[in-house]
Amino acid sequence: MDETPLRLVVIIASTREGRFGPTVGNWFAEQARGRADLDVDVLDLAEFALPDRLTAYGSPPPEAVTAVTPRLAAADAFVIVTPEYNHSYPASLKTLIDWHFTEWQAKPVAFVSYGGLAGGLRAVEHLRGVLAELHAVTVRDTVSFHQAWERFGPDSRPVDPAECTTAAKTMLDQLVWWARALREARTARPYVAA
Numbered sequence: 001m002d003e004t005p006l007r008l009v010v011i012i013a014s015t016r017e018g019r020f021g022p023t024v025g026n027w028f029a030e031q032a033r034g035r036a037d038l039d040v041d042v043l044d045l046a047e048f049a050l051p052d053r054l055t056a057y058g059s060p061p062p063e064a065v066t067a068v069t070p071r072l073a074a075a076d077a078f079v080i081v082t083p084e085y086n087h088s089y090p091a092s093l094k095t096l097i098d099w100h101f102t103e104w105q106a107k108p109v110a111f112v113s114y115g116g117l118a119g120g121l122r123a124v125e126h127l128r129g130v131l132a133e134l135h136a137v138t139v140r141d142t143v144s145f146h147q148a149w150e151r152f153g154p155d156s157r158p159v160d161p162a163e164c165t166t167a168a169k170t171m172l173d174q175l176v177w178w179a180r181a182l183r184e185a186r187t188a189r190p191y192v193a194a
Contacts, residue, residue: 008175043071050095
């Protein structure tokens with residue numbers, strides 16, 4: 001069995017001005033970095049101007065896309081940190097997803113969501129169907145922050161750290177299991193979407 005640390009890409013999805021995403025995303029990345037079995041890469045979509053107009057099929061992608069693609073391709077697993085906008089996830093995330101296909105295949109995806117009363121869970125449920133179409137495997141458990149702005153203090157740390165850390169560990173344990181299993185499977189037999 002390959003014990004090399006798994007390459008985890010944590011995607012901060014929101015690009016909105018004044019966004020709360022970095023607070024949640026950076027806290028989660030810190031949790032993941034505390035594990036010896038993960039090598040963490042944080043991909044903040046606000047740092048990339050991904051075009052929302054796709055090129056014709058077969059045409060080369062723009063430079064902004066090619067800057068992100070190798071990071072997704074190198075991943076063994078993903079965690080998407082997403083808010084909920086109007087019962088779904090932000091357009092910036094859909095843009096990232098739509099510019100890529102093989103980079104998602106046969107890899108696990110977990111979710112950290114945040115928002116108001118629903119805590120971003122409706123965004124997560126929308127993402128599950130989209131990612132299934134790309135042959136990705138979504139992890140059952142999530143980390144969700146309901147009324148997220150009340151769950152973090154002025155120091156950008158959770159006000160109930162023990163509960164949050166437990167939820168993150170449970171989800172990461174599942175993600176690591178899937179990531180190892182799928183990496184071994186991809187190594188033994190490369191995945192080909194039908």
